[in-house]
Amino acid sequence: MSHEQARRILDAGIAKAEEIGQPMNIAVVDDGGHLVAFGRMDGAIRASIDISTRKAVTSVLMNAPTAALTDLVQPGAELYGLEHTAGGMVAFGGGIPLHRDGELVGAVGVSAGSVAQDVAVATAAAAALDS
Amino acid sequence: MSHEQARRILDAGIAKAEEIGQPMNIAVVDDGGHLVAFGRMDGAIRASIDISTRKAVTSVLMNAPTAALTDLVQPGAELYGLEHTAGGMVAFGGGIPLHRDGELVGAVGVSAGSVAQDVAVATAAAAALDS
Amino acid sequence: MSHEQARRILDAGIAKAEEIGQPMNIAVVDDGGHLVAFGRMDGAIRASIDISTRKAVTSVLMNAPTAALTDLVQPGAELYGLEHTAGGMVAFGGGIPLHRDGELVGAVGVSAGSVAQDVAVATAAAAALDS
Amino acid sequence: MSHEQARRILDAGIAKAEEIGQPMNIAVVDDGGHLVAFGRMDGAIRASIDISTRKAVTSVLMNAPTAALTDLVQPGAELYGLEHTAGGMVAFGGGIPLHRDGELVGAVGVSAGSVAQDVAVATAAAAALDS
DSSP, X not given: OOHHHHHHHHHHHHHHHHHHTOOOEEEEEETTSOEEEEEEOTTOOTHHHHHHXXXXXXXXXXXXXXXXXXXXXXXXXXXXXGGGSTTOOOOSSOEXXXXXXXXXXXXXXXXXXXXXXXXXXXXXXXXXXXX | OOHHHHHHXXXXXXXXXXXXXXXXXXXXXXXXXXXXXXXXXXXXXXXHHHHHHHHHHHHHHHTSOGGGGTGGXXXXXXXXXXXXXXXXXXXXXXXXXXXXXXXXXXXXXXXXXXXXXXXXXXXHHHTTTTO | OOHHHHHHHHHHHHHHHHHHTOOOEEEEEETTSOEEXXXXXXXXXXXXXXXXXXXXXXXXXXXXXGGGGTGGGSTTSTTTTGGGSTTOOOOSSOEEEEEETTEEXXXXXXXXXXXXXXXXXXXXXXXXXXX | OOHHHHHHHHHHHHHHHHHHTOOOEEEEEETXXXXXXXXXXXXXXXXXXXXXXXXXXXXXXXXXXXXXGTGGGSTTSTTTTGGGSTTOXXXXXXXXXXXXXXXXXXXEEEESSOHHHHHHHHHHHHTTTTO
């Protein structure tokens, strides 16, 4: 995940966020879960600095979108409590792992809107990986 | 958020707490979530030192009253697990963000009574922002 | 340490800080090291929110002024590393334990100026315990 | 500190880092110490993600460049141990507070090169605040 790629992913997310009119925090991490690029748009809540970054890290650590974890961590479900492991993970949508040729190369995390909005922006951002 | 304003907000909260006969912890933070004034009334439980401060910080980080988070973080709800992000947030009532001319200028957090009492005291405190 | 006493100690510190022209963070804790009253004056640095509180807590934990620890924690001295124990302590001046009839009843911590200024303000604040 | 301003500061830092041939991590925070923009250039060490961000936060918390702290925290100096307070601060150069009309509006932190290089890049970045 080069800085140039991460910036392109970040900017694709910002463009989508502007299109839907919801300011966002957007984080792009490499395949080790380490931050490469981050932006907080004007008016986006500050709690989502951590949440967006943590969604991206979670996507790398689990090699799965964070939305895929939601059902698994509910009371009575198989992985109840998972989000308290590995330094703290996020189990609601907005984090998406990035793959190239089947290999994990990083992840993007988005937060500040509804979960549906976060996922929409993260999806648009992820699509810019090889654009 | 000047010290003089924060002290006025704190004292309005104390007056309301005395009126309802419930000793409270009351914290006032600036728009970055940094403490400006704090008071623990005689007989108020010590756990609420952290809870009141964390409610105020949560209100800044989310730019929302903590009472607005309660339904969102329940099992099965959209933001289940939210309170474990951003350094630890509180998702029950008693934290209220403070705005002036539409801008976030700080927050007040109250804890030690029932949630209804905490919200009542925080509301009275918040009303003193520009009194 | 009642809230009324803590507020009097805090206000005596604020008066001294205004007299010397150095805005301060001032924390008053009870004999368990739990916060009772806190104020951050306009212009006082935010790092000192934690430092002033930690000085007060350290004074209770050690039952000694924090200035008494400075020489003891230097490289080669007897308690080198002490400040990393007990949840993190501060080993430079500005924290003073408060006693009544030989019993520890709380402490005051002051931070944001030079160590000499912090000690001067903490000393003035402590003098208000039974004023 | 708007996102547009933070991005301009970040990009000015990147340009300087490219000029001196040292890849850097560069973080821009608002006046509450909350991240607004971040970039890690290709080849910059990962430890500096945290170090650059922490330098920016330290600059806000202390309202001072981190280089100004170096002498103060040495063994035997007045603030020995300071860097372990306030959630962990950095006491070597590369963090610079940003002011406008005498008011603190944020800070920039740079890390991955020598301290001299970090300071040079942070200085170039800071100069872009109102460019």
